[in-house]
Amino acid sequence: MSLTATDSPSRRPRRKPRPKPRGRIANAPVTIRIGLPAALVFGLIYWSVGEWVDATASLQVVDGQGAVPEGLRIELFAHEPEKSSASPTAKLADFESPEGALQFTADDLAGSSALARVSAPGFGLSWSLLEVGVQSKIELGAPAIAEGKIFAPPALLAGARVQAFGGGSRGVLLMETETRGDGSFTLEGFSENLRYLLVRVFQEGFAVQELDWEIRGRSSLDLTLEATKLLKGSIEFCEGLMTQPMELRAYQVPGVSARSDDQGKFVMKHLPAAPLKTAILLSSLPPEFTHRRLQVQANDQPVKLVVARSAMVHGQVVNGNNGQGVPAAKVYHEHGPAGLEIVVSDANGYFEIGRLPPGEVRLDADIMIQTRAIPSDPASAMRRKLIQGHVIVDCIEGETLPDVMIKVY
Secondary structure, rough: OOOOOOOOOHOOOOOOOOOOOOOOOHHHHHHHHHHHHHHHHHHHHHHHHHHHHEEEEEEEEOOOOOOOOOOOEEEEEEEOOOOOOOOOOOOEEEEEOOOOOEEEEHHHHOOOOEEEEEOOOOEEEEOOOOOOOOEEEEEOOOOOOOOEEEEEEEOOOOOOEEEEOOOOOOHHHHHHEEEOHHHOOEEEEOOOOOOEEEEEEEEEOOEEEEEEEEOOOOOEEEEOOOOOOOOEEEEEEEOOOOOOEEEEEOOEEEOOEEOOOOOOOOEEEOOOOEEEOOOEEEEEOOOOOEEOOEEOOOOOOOOEEEEEEEEEEEEEEEOOOOOOOOOOOOOEOOOOOOEEEEEEEOOOOOEEEEEEEOOOEEEEEEEHHHHHHHOOOOOOOEEEEEEEEEEEEEEEEOEEEEEEEEOOO
């Protein structure tokens, strides 16, 4: 039997080899196979660089021609914008920078921000707020002079202490002087590039006075003081905290403070004249202790500030309409050494807050939310709305009160 052409082994068709299995990425288009890894690499680089940048604050100092001033000095001071903080604040560090540019870590700043006082021979003093993740620049100018006069009816006031700050009431102290016999004073040595100075004045028998002074144009400043009285009082210490000298501050009155003696007695000067009132705070109180807010006015005497062990409250902020926990709500009370104790609720609305004095205390909670202008109309515009609520709790000294609920509406 003869073989036909189709039967011949040499003419038998060959099978195509099966392709090897490939993964999903290998089967993906080229733009994904190459672009995705590249994007990941660049993303990691950007993230790492971003993390590094965000972790530092930078300051560049130049003169009017863009050159670095010789003998440049940068002094760092604590930035404490809270209404109960000291003013001026404590000095943190001192740097000399021949390059005119410095980078500061959060450790240098003692937090996320600090105040810088900048000086160089032949130039006026300037200042800057340094913040982590922010690049700041100062152009130093020639030293400038400003004149003013202090009045205390019915006469001019000699020997008053005049302070000048950059950055407002919670800014950095740039210079200090005293009034002359005719009540006049001169501030000199600040940079001509500064536009404003905060001027604060102290004098025995008068309330502290301060004013934002626009010094561009060098217009003279006339400031009138108001007579006030002394505040006298004492601190009553509790078990566990021995009687000792402590610092007291006037809430929302920057620069006004006092220090108690070994028996806990104190005298505070320069408070606003009656009938204006302020709260007196024991700013140096250890964290496990607190005191009830004490509202006073000048000439109140004697007053007593009672120290107690802090109570604690555990609770939850809930929506009063549906009972669900409210995350990121602000929970606060007005007692303790800061004048306002604030915490934020967690993802489920739970919170824990301390520094509560014994007895009845009001706890407040609030949060700003987005809602429809017309709730029944899904097409209506969105608007911001504050929902809030409060509860009265009865605290026991040194103990924790659990399961407190604050409904917000």
